[in-house]
Amino acid sequence: MGIEEAPSGFLLTSVESLAGYFRKGSLWPVTFGLACCAIEMMAAGTSRFDLSRFGMEVFRASPRQADLMIVAGRVSQKMAPVVRQVYDQMPEPKWVLSMGVCASSGGMFNNYAIVQGVDHIVPVDIYLPGCPPRPEMLINAILELHAQIQASPLGVNRKDAAAAAEAAAIEATPTSHMKGLLR
Amino acid sequence: MAEQRKGRPQAQGKPRPSAQKAAGARKAPAVRPAAGEVSFDATDAEYQSLIPPRRGLAEALAPVAGFGVTFSSMFKPIVTEQYPFEKVPTKPRYHGRHQLNRYPDGLEKCIGCELCAWACPADAIYVEGASNTPDAQFSPGERYGRVYQINYLRCIFCGLCIEACPTRALTMTNDYELAGPTRAGLIYEKSDLLAPLGEGMLASPHPMVPGTTDTEYYRGDVLGPVVDQIAWVRENRPDDPTLAGADRAAASRTAGGAAR
Numbered sequence: 001m002g003i004e005e006a007p008s009g010f011l012l013t014s015v016e017s018l019a020g021y022f023r024k025g026s027l028w029p030v031t032f033g034l035a036c037c038a039i040e041m042m043a044a045g046t047s048r049f050d051l052s053r054f055g056m057e058v059f060r061a062s063p064r065q066a067d068l069m070i071v072a073g074r075v076s077q078k079m080a081p082v083v084r085q086v087y088d089q090m091p092e093p094k095w096v097l098s099m100g101v102c103a104s105s106g107g108m109f110n111n112y113a114i115v116q117g118v119d120h121i122v123p124v125d126i127y128l129p130g131c132p133p134r135p136e137m138l139i140n141a142i143l144e145l146h147a148q149i150q151a152s153p154l155g156v157n158r159k160d161a162a163a164a165a166e167a168a169a170i171e172a173t174p175t176s177h178m179k180g181l182l183r
Numbered sequence: 184m185a186e187q188r189k190g191r192p193q194a195q196g197k198p199r200p201s202a203q204k205a206a207g208a209r210k211a212p213a214v215r216p217a218a219g220e221v222s223f224d225a226t227d228a229e230y231q232s233l234i235p236p237r238r239g240l241a242e243a244l245a246p247v248a249g250f251g252v253t254f255s256s257m258f259k260p261i262v263t264e265q266y267p268f269e270k271v272p273t274k275p276r277y278h279g280r281h282q283l284n285r286y287p288d289g290l291e292k293c294i295g296c297e298l299c300a301w302a303c304p305a306d307a308i309y310v311e312g313a314s315n316t317p318d319a320q321f322s323p324g325e326r327y328g329r330v331y332q333i334n335y336l337r338c339i340f341c342g343l344c345i346e347a348c349p350t351r352a353l354t355m356t357n358d359y360e361l362a363g364p365t366r367a368g369l370i371y372e373k374s375d376l377l378a379p380l381g382e383g384m385l386a387s388p389h390p391m392v393p394g395t396t397d398t399e400y401y402r403g404d405v406l407g408p409v410v411d412q413i414a415w416v417r418e419n420r421p422d423d424p425t426l427a428g429a430d431r432a433a434a435s436r437t438a439g440g441a442a443r
Binding site: 047048049050053101104105106107108110117119125126127128129130131133134135136137139140141143144148 | 262263264265266267270273304305306334335336337338339340341359360361362363364365366369
């Protein structure tokens with residue numbers, strides 16, 4: 001039994017906030033630059049922007065020692081299985097940040113070669129627009145992800161949250177019925 | 184089959200000249216070593232460094248000389264930007280989030296022409312125009328943008344939409360903090376993009392300034408809401424929060440002697 005299955009009650013909420021605090025405090029990204037966004041991702045690690053202020057200067061070259069995948073760049077159809085494999089190799093808990101418009105939706109490359117959004121392959125926790133996003137935008141997205149991690153539920157609360165999300169997804173209007181860009 | 188038969192005699196014929204070459208190479212070792220072997224002749228002469236040897240204090244400090252870089256960098260200014268706590272402003276023409284502007288009297292500048300959507304290389308903009316009516320005049324002239332959406336997960340911030348806009352309705356701000364947890368949430372609607380009402384502006388819809396056309400608006404002859412417009416809004420939307428500010432703006436402008 002890990003902390004994921006802790007019993008509910010005030011103890012669980014305390015454990016949740018503590019685990020969230022520790023998890024967000026040392027988020028290690030896996031080195032995963034696919035295109036030009038990777039240049040800005042590297043810049044975010046340099047001394048001018050200094051990601052190590054948030055405990056994540058270590059860009060792990062090994063997915064098994066990482067818990068954040070920053071998909072930086074357009075994902076081609078050929079690269080898609082590799083992305084999925086790197087994601088599968090990362091241990092739980094893990095998060096995915098889709099950096100830049102190409103990774104998030106295909107961007108301006110609406111063609112046969114590019115996956116139209118990395119959420120077709122892996123579950124994405126936060127999307128970051130920009131072409132490429134400046135390092136401040138990346139840091140902003142990471143900080144929003146930190147807030148998500150801090151508030152992430154565990155145990156019974158986690159199951160409840162997952163059930164609620166699934167119910168909401170079933171109730172939601174399908175995008176095929178929506179107007180405009182969601183159509 | 185025929186090609187193979189043709190090919191074989193040639194292949195058999197070839198080795199002869201190459202065998203002669205190999206025999207010639209075998210004679211060479213006295214002058215030049217064959218591939219894969221290492222000649223020790225060159226190392227026989229003692230190595231001479233081009234760097235002059237250090238003496239005295241320099242020689243003693245040589246093992247820790249690398250720390251000189253570390254110590255000298257301690258006295259250089261700190262380059263790190265404390266981003267979320269102290270935001271360094273972008274360059275003034277940085278391409279950030281879009282904004283749909285308004286004329287000084289509060290009418291929207293967007294006329295729903297869709298030129299921005301046509302210019303967009305990423306197909307990120309969706310516009311649906313509609314006709315202005317006397318009851319609901321949102322922009323000067325015939326048409327206004329009823330639906331205006333920008334998909335920020337497609338937009339590459341190139342600014343071609345800004346160049347295409349005939350009324351300068353669409354411009355870019357320096358706002359770059361756009362990250363979000365869902366794809367649907369990053370499609371910005373007109374309500375998200377529309378510029379907030381400035382000082383003395385009257386919320387649309389309301390009629391145009393009497394006696395003007397969209398040309399006067401475009402030329403910048405309209406400086407703010409006039410009494411007729413305020414009266415129309417007071418009649419149709421008595422609770423409008425922008426009425427008081429518009430009243431003050433109109434009064435100060437008539438006192439200043441401006442025509443419109």
